[in-house]
Amino acid sequence: MNSKDKKLYSLDYLIETIGNDPEAIKVMVEVFLEYTPLDLAALNKALNEKDFKQVAAYGHKMKSSVAALRVDEIGLMLKIIDNPEKTEALKNNLPDIIQRINEVLTVVFEQLNRDFSS
Amino acid sequence: MNSFKVFIVEDDPFYGEMLKYHISLNPDYVVEKFQTGKDFLNNLHRKPSVVSLDYSLPDMSGLEVLKKITAFNPDIPVIIVSGQEDVSTAVSLLKEGAYDYFVKNDETKDRIWNSLRKIREKIDLEKEIDSLKEEIGRKYIYGNIIKGNSPGIKRIFNLIEKAIQANITVSITGETGTGKDLVAKAIHYNSPKANLPFVAINVSAIPKELIESEMFGHEKGAFTGAVTRKIGKFEEAGKGTIFLDEIGEMDHYMQVKLLRVLQEKELNRVGGNDMVKVNARVIVATNRNLADEVKKGNFRQDLYYRLLGLNIDLPPLRDRGNDILLLAKYFMDEFSKENDMPKRSLSQAAQEKLMSYDFPGNVRELKAMMELAVVMANKDVIEDVDISLNAAVRSANFLMDEEDTLQGYTRKIIKHYLEKNDNNIIEVAKKLDIGKSTIYRMIKNREL
Numbered sequence: 001m002n003s004k005d006k007k008l009y010s011l012d013y014l015i016e017t018i019g020n021d022p023e024a025i026k027v028m029v030e031v032f033l034e035y036t037p038l039d040l041a042a043l044n045k046a047l048n049e050k051d052f053k054q055v056a057a058y059g060h061k062m063k064s065s066v067a068a069l070r071v072d073e074i075g076l077m078l079k080i081i082d083n084p085e086k087t088e089a090l091k092n093n094l095p096d097i098i099q100r101i102n103e104v105l106t107v108v109f110e111q112l113n114r115d116f117s118s
Numbered sequence: 119m120n121s122f123k124v125f126i127v128e129d130d131p132f133y134g135e136m137l138k139y140h141i142s143l144n145p146d147y148v149v150e151k152f153q154t155g156k157d158f159l160n161n162l163h164r165k166p167s168v169v170s171l172d173y174s175l176p177d178m179s180g181l182e183v184l185k186k187i188t189a190f191n192p193d194i195p196v197i198i199v200s201g202q203e204d205v206s207t208a209v210s211l212l213k214e215g216a217y218d219y220f221v222k223n224d225e226t227k228d229r230i231w232n233s234l235r236k237i238r239e240k241i242d243l244e245k246e247i248d249s250l251k252e253e254i255g256r257k258y259i260y261g262n263i264i265k266g267n268s269p270g271i272k273r274i275f276n277l278i279e280k281a282i283q284a285n286i287t288v289s290i291t292g293e294t295g296t297g298k299d300l301v302a303k304a305i306h307y308n309s310p311k312a313n314l315p316f317v318a319i320n321v322s323a324i325p326k327e328l329i330e331s332e333m334f335g336h337e338k339g340a341f342t343g344a345v346t347r348k349i350g351k352f353e354e355a356g357k358g359t360i361f362l363d364e365i366g367e368m369d370h371y372m373q374v375k376l377l378r379v380l381q382e383k384e385l386n387r388v389g390g391n392d393m394v395k396v397n398a399r400v401i402v403a404t405n406r407n408l409a410d411e412v413k414k415g416n417f418r419q420d421l422y423y424r425l426l427g428l429n430i431d432l433p434p435l436r437d438r439g440n441d442i443l444l445l446a447k448y449f450m451d452e453f454s455k456e457n458d459m460p461k462r463s464l465s466q467a468a469q470e471k472l473m474s475y476d477f478p479g480n481v482r483e484l485k486a487m488m489e490l491a492v493v494m495a496n497k498d499v500i501e502d503v504d505i506s507l508n509a510a511v512r513s514a515n516f517l518m519d520e521e522d523t524l525q526g527y528t529r530k531i532i533k534h535y536l537e538k539n540d541n542n543i544i545e546v547a548k549k550l551d552i553g554k555s556t557i558y559r560m561i562k563n564r565e566l
Contacts, residue, residue, distance in 0.1 A: 031132050035132060
């Protein structure tokens, strides 16, 4: 099973938190799909500019939403880049880490768009 | 009822929306969210009940926002919800006045929920306390609790007004049942200290061995049974009022201790070394004649003068003339209202019976008497037979206390009628069938 077939997110925590209200869940997914790509783009830009402070700022900002949607594959990655000291120390590994974040989130966006297309 | 407004300040739109949905699950909460510190601060004037604040905001730090909230209103509880797991950040925010600090994780939702519930309960409790304080304030508007039109009681109103205006020690004297405690409360709850504590202590009701600890507190281990530190009534009163009832019953040892506290304006808890400042206003009451007690050596003269301050000497009910009927009617109406009973009136015979009684138990006795009369009466009109007197009526004994001359008895009779009739000379002359000039002459000659 490749990563495109395997569901990379889960709504369990979200339902537990806001209740099993399909309308509310849909709104939450829309918010995620609207804003997370913007944060991801800003993260990529910060990496290209070697602005480690901004890398950490966007890593920090994204980690809570990603954790709430149980995108576990990159949850820990965002957590280890969420402060400037850590991103500076990991600067040689950052391109790989952020590439993986991009790959996983791209799949999550596709899956969410598909699952909530109606 | 005001709504419970929760403002969420969160730069992550997804997390902010999730919190909003979560908190809105309680229909009593009105939730709004803001993505920047600036946007939130522009809305701070709308007075949120509580703020959920993300530590990392795009335009300013959570600490800066917290300081601005505290400067605006330190009573707004702020819950920090942050991705920062750094303990020192949490500590510094809590030191700055944050109500709580949560790291964003799976347990956040439950913690916020509990925290909001606790804050809500605290706010509700504070509102309840405020409303009770207001109610007490209304209850102790002195015109509402001390009824009467007699010259004696009007003089008391005048003194209470002076006691309200000046932060002076007040001594309240008067027979048992004249309402000394009500006067103390009326002074406190109508004074600028109304929102501060009113702490009453009945000196005669506390065993001699405990009174020092009760008044001044004790340190842990000060004596057997002192398992924790306990603050005393003086400390409990803070900058409010301490009311020492039955002060005449205080023993010599405590008189010395009290005098020192009043002179030094500080106290030592029993078994303690630290001095504690005393800021409370002191009101004392007694049914004894303290000047006599000083002469007899039962009460220290220096303490007497320190406590005397403004003296309010409450007249006995028997000297308050028509106040007896006014109060009787008031107590009947109040009791009927409280117990859903029809209003009663007093027959002429019942009024005369009341007016001729001595009331050794004063207002307290009259109240009990009238409540019983309301219960006992079979009709809407209370008759003299419905009123049970506890002692002999005054007409049988007030003249015969001691032997006197005819002139002396005449003087006593006229004086008694003047007191009963609010010093209305024309009325008294009519009732006694004498010329009013006789009364004027006796007043002029200082015979009355």
